[in-house]
Amino acid sequence: MSISSGWFFWAVLSACFAALTAIFAKVGIEGIDSDFATLFRTVIIVFVLAAFVAYTGKWSDPRALSSRNWLFLSLSALATGASWVCYFRALQAGDASKVAPVDKFSLVLVAVFAYAFLGERPSVRDWLGIGLVASGVLVLALKR
Template identity: 45%
Template structure:
């Protein structure tokens, strides 16, 4: 089992690769339909994810997933697909340095949704951080 205090390393790696995703996608979107580009990317992600599952030997857990978990993972997959489709279209039409901050403002939405649906607390620190993200996003895109 991994240490519970190493989550931030994975979060930083996620941010790093998300940044590379934007740069590589912007370059790759030249002369191609954004939906086709998203489909190609999705196949690569799916193959990579299944490859890791098979390599780690965790594919046997597939049969133990509850129906509720499957439903929420499926809904999350639909949301991911829509996010990627809209992101690639925005990236194709706009500047990466403007599209990415707006996309990352989803953090503010996560904070709001986590308070509404997961009963996570909206502390003054969380509210100040969310407002800072909104202000920073506005500064970057206006």
């Protein structure tokens, strides 16, 4: 498997774009309501993704989705929306260099939830890394 088709390549790109998201959002929300900013950003995302899916020929009939697909994709969308609203509010109130790493505490929660609900079993080495991330978030969150 080439590196460009592996999960790590895409995860690194995701991290890069997430970092840019924090920087661009922090500048973009100056002087406007964070909830409106989240809505504006979401509309842009819908148009860009619709164009991308159409351009790449990946459009599928939504009626072909199972009720389970609908349920969990809808729950994921609701969780994403709630996350974005909270993230933008945090960015408006705090430093991007503090908000973004604390937001990445989601990594720890994903590991715990994947263990509890998906039956995933991270190795001891994986848990050590996850623990280090949690420690880093605590260091950032504690006041001096």
